[in-house]
Amino acid sequence: xxxxxxxxxxxxxxxxxxxxxxxxxxxxxxxxxxxxxxxxxxxxxxxxxxxxxxxxxxxxxxxxxxxxxxxxxxxxxxxxxxxxxxxxxxxxxxxxxxxxxxxxxxxxxxxxxxxxxxxxxxxx
Numbered sequence: 001x002x003x004x005x006x007x008x009x010x011x012x013x014x015x016x017x018x019x020x021x022x023x024x025x026x027x028x029x030x031x032x033x034x035x036x037x038x039x040x041x042x043x044x045x046x047x048x049x050x051x052x053x054x055x056x057x058x059x060x061x062x063x064x065x066x067x068x069x070x071x072x073x074x075x076x077x078x079x080x081x082x083x084x085x086x087x088x089x090x091x092x093x094x095x096x097x098x099x100x101x102x103x104x105x106x107x108x109x110x111x112x113x114x115x116x117x118x119x120x121x122x123x124x
Contacts, residue, residue: 003047012044013053013068021093022057022067022083043075057083057092060113065092085118093120 003009012064015031021029031040045066048054057065067083082095092115103109 003051007034008040009044009048011036015047016054016066016068019091020068020093022065022094023043024063028066046078057115058113059085059092061118067092067094067121082114082116084116084118086123087117088119088123091120 005123011027011032012035015028019031025038025045028045031037032041045054045056049056049066053070054066057067059065065083065085082093082097084095085092094102095116101109101112
């Protein structure tokens with residue numbers, strides 16, 4: 001089912017697209033130039049995740065970030081790619097590296113959350 005476009009959805013997607021890196025809801029809220037309440041932003045972000053427009057990254061501190069892979073390839077579309085969180089600028093970005101792992105028989109993986117933490121190339 002195709003969802004209708006709204007000014008809120010367009011504003012949220014515009015902020016994430018222009019940034020090019022994963023952002024927290026708080027960061028998105030600060031950059032949006034129209035009046036939108038916090039709950040609406042959260043609903044929009046989660047709908048984008050459901051529709052495959054964004055993916056959610058949970059950092060080691062439990063904070064959620066939302067990423068749009070602008071130059072996605074098959075690795076980014078898969079569930080098993082790394083993310084990197086910079087401790088200086090606090091951004092998270094997708095890394096083009098696939099995660100290889102093995103699990104015992106009769107287990108099924110639905111999601112992998114791999115976040116590396118350190119200093120990004122821009123803050124180095």
